[in-house]
Amino acid sequence: MSDMTQAAEAAIDTQSQEYLVFSLGSEEYAVDILKVQEIRGYENVTRIANAPDFIKGVTNLRGVIVPIVDLRIKFNLDKVEYEGQTVVIVVNVADRIVGIVVDGVSDVMTLSSDQIKPAPEFGVTLSADFLSGLGSLEDRMLVIVDIEKLLTSEEMALVEQQTK
């Protein structure tokens, strides 16, 4: 239904981009869909000792060892549960493959540039540096995450920092 109109809009508005929308608790987030490689269930994660708690460990993605990050822990969400709905979005950023655990993936949306508002300069757990903006969609607000910046940042401890 609305997908059709959105697709049509996308064709007209070259500024618009497609986003994968996922939920963390009751909040909705979006990431650039071009960074997403696949979506899979959460299973079989091997814990890594002495790693930050939001790094759940590593898993085997068809022979490739991929770290799994739980954004719910990173964003200090109250309820962190692993059940059937829990999915892992496998993203490809900065030549690395990383899996992020989210509560669910809702849909793929096209947002035009005028639908994206700049992110306000606040945020304690999630610095505005890691946001591309806020997407407003009628009564919904999508937090658009710059997943590449976030995952390669020092505080995520996923990447060996060169400067150290």
Add this chain to the structure above:
Amino acid sequence: MDITEFYETFFEEAEELLGDMERHLLELDVDEPDPEQLNAIFRAAHSIKGGAGTFGFSVLQETTHMLENLLDNARQGELKLRTDIVDLFLETKDMLHDQLDAYRNGAEPDPEAYARICQTLKQLALEELGHSVGSDSEADAAPAAGDAGDETSSAQQDAAATPDTEQPVDEAAEDSGWLKVALLNVSDKDRELLVEELGNLGTINEQHGDASRYEVVLESATSRDDIEAVMCFIVEPEQLSITAIPAPGSAETSAAPAADMPEPPAEDTASQPREDKPAEKQPAESAPATPGKAEPANKKPAKKKAGAESATIRVPVEKVDQIINLVGELIITQSMLEQTASELDAVAHGPLVNGMNLLQRNARDLQESVMSIRMVPMDYVFSRFPRLVRDLTGKLGKDIELVTEGQSTELDKSLTERIIDPLTHLVRNSLDHGIEMPDAREAVGKPRTGKLTLSAQHQGGNILIEVKDDGGGLNRDKILAKAAHNGLAVSDSMSDDEVWQLIFAPGFSTADQVSDVSGRGVGMDVVKRNIQAMGGHVEIQSWPGEGTTTRVVLPLTLAILDGMSIKSGQEVFILPLSAVLESLQPSHDDIYSMAGDDKLLKVRDEYLPLIALHDILHIQGAERDPTCCIAVILQAEGRRYALLVDDLVGQQQVVVKNLETNYRKVPGISAATILGDGSVALILDVADVNRLHRQRSSAPKHAENTVSRQEDVVS
């Protein structure tokens, strides 16, 4: 077509040829050179020259050209080989290698080095062939006659070689520009071709004669030798006589006496790149005119190469690695399937079970064959040592025989490349410090010739490389004194093994004098570090007066690891089997505590630090009572310790997967692997676990640190 695409192939090929050349040169018996070997050396030089010419690497081409001429003289028995001549050839080979590297890096080779080597080679030619160089005609006849008298095969090659070999500048002939070319006993058909060919080279002013002697007077700017070179495609050198004659009307030049033969004196061949251009071109032009003979001559070497190519193929390492990875996946999938199949009723699903067994066998075979692609014989490493030993013995004035054993032992390619430097260092050490001077050896009743043995053998999943000398052995007192001087903690009661380990300390050298071979004290620590980085270790055994043996133990490959899977809590880890000495269940009586938290385990009169894996890696739900655990005795970096784990699961080969590709380095973990059920297991870094433990125990209390260090020394 972009010729630069073929550069890499040429570089690789040239490198191999240089390697062959060196090997043959080293094996060459100076007094009675094997003609086959001389031919092989000559061929190598010739092939490089050909390639270098094609790609326009003029300096490389020039240098090989000179070398080739000398080699040719040696091959003909003209040049009497001596050790110093072989040394010079080897030096030239090194120079060629440098030039090759320069070209490879897109630079021009060092012109000074080039000029120097030219000078040296010329000098050699002058000294050794001096009498022949003086008067052209007589001397040149000899090698050419030899040429023709050679077996047909090499004669044919010579024919191919000759055209671009000849680029001399004969001043006399050049000056006059007039030549009388006499064709002796040439058939009518060939004569026509020859005359036509001469017509291409210059102006034919006069021609007459019969089949037995046909004379052509030619006015040409082309040098006599070049003309000979072209003619040699069609006729034998003996059938040709070229005389420089004064040009009519011009003053008589100092015409050289009749040079009958094409073989140029070696000293003449240091021609400039510019001058050899026409020489390069002419044979090419003449080729169509003389297809009958020129082609078979060219074909011979080409055919040989084709044969070699079909025997081996060059494949980028990444491709092989990719196959290895895929096969690793296949093995994992196969074991997953097997696990599922094993739960089925074997009777009801007989065909499936059979199929699974077949699949397992095939998958294992496939894995083995794929792994063997990466394996190269140790010969690849050992082959560079004869040269090193030869050079060093000369420099040190020692007399040393090198013996290599187990050259065919195979090792992963990536490891062979990394083992070369450490081994070179060990060999240098043995040569310099280990083996005594001949007189000193005689004085203690040993043969004057020292013996250095390099050997390699498989030992389980490891390769054992030994560097063994029959020299004086390590001097225990000297090492201890030096260690004390350097501020290392030592005592006289240390065991020999511990004393020998001291020489791996940074900055350690007991050499009385620093030579330019070794003795600066940098090195042994680097050797040790490099070998450890490859997952191996190094040991020294030494007997006073009898020699020293350095043993390097390396895993066969880095891609697959023989592992022991262990369990702590619910987590499975892999320990490299090479580090595991034994495992046992500790009893209460054997566990001693020290300085509060530290625990020691007594194993057969040895006190080992007891490290609980669950402590280091913060594993929940692990067994806390040491007596209910299994203690795995591990050895890493020369230290032993006991690691407490909950359970031993089994032994298996695992495919090593890099953690850092998508994640980062994890302390205490060297890599990861995928288990049969598809889950990831981490491979423990045995040395790093020990380090983590020490950091943890030393960080809060510094006093404890010193205690444990003393403990280290005493134990």
